[in-house]
Amino acid sequence: MESSITTMQNPPASKLAAFYELTKPGIVxxxxxxxxxxxFVGSRGSLQLWLGFHxxxxxxxTTAGALALNQYTERDADRVMKRTRGRPIPSGxxxxxxxxxxxLALLFSGLMYLTFTVSWLPAVIAAFSALIYEAVYTxxxxRSYGATLAGGVPGALPMLIGWSAATGMLEPAGFALFGITYLWQLPHVLALAWMLREDYRLVGFKLIPRGGGRIIGMHMVTATAALLPxxxxxxxxxYTGVWYLAGALLATTYFLVVTIFAARNMTSATARKVFQASLLYHPILLGLMLFDTIRL
Structure with a gap:
């Protein structure tokens, strides 16, 4: 009797967990x-608490909705790849x-929430990000390595969502933060794609350029070198001070060295080092921005 009661109680909890997993909460x-x-940077360190919260x-x-929608769109490919077979839809x-x-409920709720609690401009940018993610990148x-280049756009647009929320406009410094985030994603995604290339080959994903490890390494190095300026x-x-500058240049130089060494002999092990370095790099930059934004 107790066993049957437990069995009856588990499915709702399991389904809630599956919906939660569908949103990719870590990425969100x-x-x-x-x-x-x-x-925060756009406000020059004077961001109002409630505005930041909203x-x-x-x-x-909005991001949770877009990521969940992507899993719906790619459900057939997810059933084939080893890495994704356990996701909520392919696993049943x-x-x-x-x-x-x-x-869709999450996506449109998020857009409405941004519109009515922040302003229309961040909501428009968020909608544009979701559109590129679903209609271009996916x-x-x-079809093309261009997917990786296009996919970096929605990945970097959150910087402009935040910037426009604080300032009510799009400014050069906001696009500078967008550029940093965009360039960081390229070696990050290329390293991951190289490690998962066999899985991607099963479903015909073309997220890495033709030419093998040497060409991929060149793309990684080029993007990381572009981060320096x-x-x-x-x-x-x-918008930022000397502590940010010193830390950012040091972190970027280290990241560049890691990609250069990987490019000399691109293997799963060296690609993993690039991927791990990328996971550290951008959070370090975000922390430096928070620490050393110049207040007026």
Missing amino acids: LYVAITAGVGA TILGTGI RLSPQSALYFS PLKS TVVSPNILG
Whole structure:
């Protein structure tokens, strides 16, 4: 009797956990934090608490909806790849229909929340981000390496969501933060794609350029080298101080060295080192921005 009661009670909890997993909460949290940092720097360290809260929450809800919708769109490919077979839809824990309704509800709720609690401009940018993610990046994945280049745009737009939330406009310094986040993603995604290349080959995803490890290494090095002048731009524009500048240049130089060594002999092990370095690099930059934003 007790066993049957437990069995009856578990499915609702399991389904809630599956919906939660569908949103990729770790990514959602990081994207929301990125938007918060963009708002903080844009406000020159004088961000109002409630504005920051609404910006972070609205960005998080919208991102959760977009990520969940992506899992619905890619459910057939997810059934094939070893890494994704256990996701809520291919594993059978959620039906495609329920996942679709849930993701759309989250996406539109997040956009409405941003519109009414922050302003229309962050909501428009968030909608544009979701559109690129679903209508450009996702279909391009099976057609062209351009998917990786396009996918960096929605990944970097949270900086502009936050910036516009704090300032009510788009400014050069906001685009500088966008550029930093965009360039950081390229070696990050390329390293991951190289490690998962066999899985991606099963479903025909073309997230890495043709030419093998040497070409991929060149792309990684080029993007990371471009970060060196880009990370300086917030200083040039007067938004960050000397501590940010020193830390950003040091972190970027280290990141560049890691990519150069990987490019010399691209293997899963060296790609993993680039990926791990990328996981440290951007949070360090965000922390430096928070610590050393120049207040007026």
